Amino acid sequence: MPDLGKYADAVLSAYGVSSLLLLLLVVFTLRKGRAARAALEAVEKRKNPSG
Amino acid sequence: MSLWEYANPVRFLALSSRVLPVFWGLAALCLVSGLIWGFFFTPNADKFESTVKIIYLHVPSAMMAINVWVMMLVASLIWLVRRHHVSALAAKAAAPVGVVMTLIALFTGAIWGQPMWGTWWAWDPRLTSFLILFLFYLGYIALWEAIEDPDTAADLTSVLCLVGSVFAVLSRYAVNFWNQGLHQGASLSLDKEENVADVYYFPLLVCIAGFVFLFLALVLYRTGTEIRLRRTRALQAREVRA
Numbered sequence: 001m002p003d004l005g006k007y008a009d010a011v012l013s014a015y016g017v018s019s020l021l022l023l024l025l026v027v028f029t030l031r032k033g034r035a036a037r038a039a040l041e042a043v044e045k046r047k048n049p050s051g
Numbered sequence: 052m053s054l055w056e057y058a059n060p061v062r063f064l065a066l067s068s069r070v071l072p073v074f075w076g077l078a079a080l081c082l083v084s085g086l087i088w089g090f091f092f093t094p095n096a097d098k099f100e101s102t103v104k105i106i107y108l109h110v111p112s113a114m115m116a117i118n119v120w121v122m123m124l125v126a127s128l129i130w131l132v133r134r135h136h137v138s139a140l141a142a143k144a145a146a147p148v149g150v151v152m153t154l155i156a157l158f159t160g161a162i163w164g165q166p167m168w169g170t171w172w173a174w175d176p177r178l179t180s181f182l183i184l185f186l187f188y189l190g191y192i193a194l195w196e197a198i199e200d201p202d203t204a205a206d207l208t209s210v211l212c213l214v215g216s217v218f219a220v221l222s223r224y225a226v227n228f229w230n231q232g233l234h235q236g237a238s239l240s241l242d243k244e245e246n247v248a249d250v251y252y253f254p255l256l257v258c259i260a261g262f263v264f265l266f267l268a269l270v271l272y273r274t275g276t277e278i279r280l281r282r283t284r285a286l287q288a289r290e291v292r293a
Contacts, residue, residue, distance in 0.1 A: 001091075002090065002091055002095075002101070002104075003095070003101070004095075004101040004104075005095070005100055005101050006100075007100055007101045007102045007166055008101065010102055010105070010162050010163070010165065010166055011101050011102060011104050011105060013162060014105045014108055014109075014158070014159045014162045014163070015086075015090065015104075015108065017155075017158055017159075018108045018112070018155045018158070018159060021151050021154060021155055021158075022151065022155070022265070024151075025147070025148065025151045025269065026265075026269070029147075029269055029272055029273055029276075030272075032273075032276055033272055033273070033275065033276040036276045036279040036280045036283070037276075037279060039279075039280070039283045040279045040280075040282055040283045040286075043283050043286045043287060043290070044286065046290070047286060047290070
């Protein structure tokens with residue numbers, strides 16, 4: 001761990017909050033994508049049950 | 052082969068499924084290696100001490116906050132001129148990414164500003180134009196959600212995007228336009244003299260590449276999601292009519 005001195009809280013909170021925001025963005029993006037894919041498959045199956 | 056071929060949703064989805072794994076991989080590689088390099092293996096600066104390590108988050112996110120809006124502007128203009136649905140959906144897909152980038156830039160800026168300037172916030176030209184850009188992002192997303200007809204929503208949000216572009220430009224050049232305020236000039240420039248020292252410059256470049264690849268991966272993926280949602284709504288509407 002590098003010596004962050006008296007500004008350790010500032011640096012660590014910048015990294016912590018930024019990482020959390022990026023992670024949430026990726027997770028919500030993937031969840032919405034999976035839901036959209038499933039919804040489209042369901043509608044297409046109803047439209048063309050044999051296919 | 053023309054770029055306009057990818058205005059076809061099927062071709063766009065085929066292309067994005069091929070390139071997405073590469074972009075996700077490059078984003079993870081550059082972000083992890085750049086942030087580890089910057090955080091663990093660069094020295095504290097004389098003036099900024101350890102807060103200099105915030106540069107690896109603050110500068111790339113601020114750059115992306117502006118550039119995402121520029122990408123939305125280009126996509127909006129393509130929609131207004133050529134009426135390609137994929138471009139309107141790409142602009143819509145990019146907006147939440149821009150919100151998060153602007154939020155990170157504002158947050159890390161406030162955290163950095165407190166020990167350096169003695170305040171979390173100042174009504175400085177660059178900070179203020181960034182806050183307005185953030186509000187434009189929120190307004191853009193709200194407008195998409197508020198209008199039921201997708202073509203009307205794409206038209207009106209495109210106009211909003213054109214207006215908001217003034218603040219995207221101001222966010223970038225505010226320091227140059229008004230030579231006042233607390234915020235320093237650009238950390239990166241084509242003029243090497245203006246750049247940060249090499250020891251910070253190279254890990255910073257890797258982090259910027261990571262943010263760019265993450266943005267590309269997110270926008271391609273989210274645009275694919277918007278295309279699928281649009282197709283689902285169209286099929287459901289056909290079912291109701293039948």
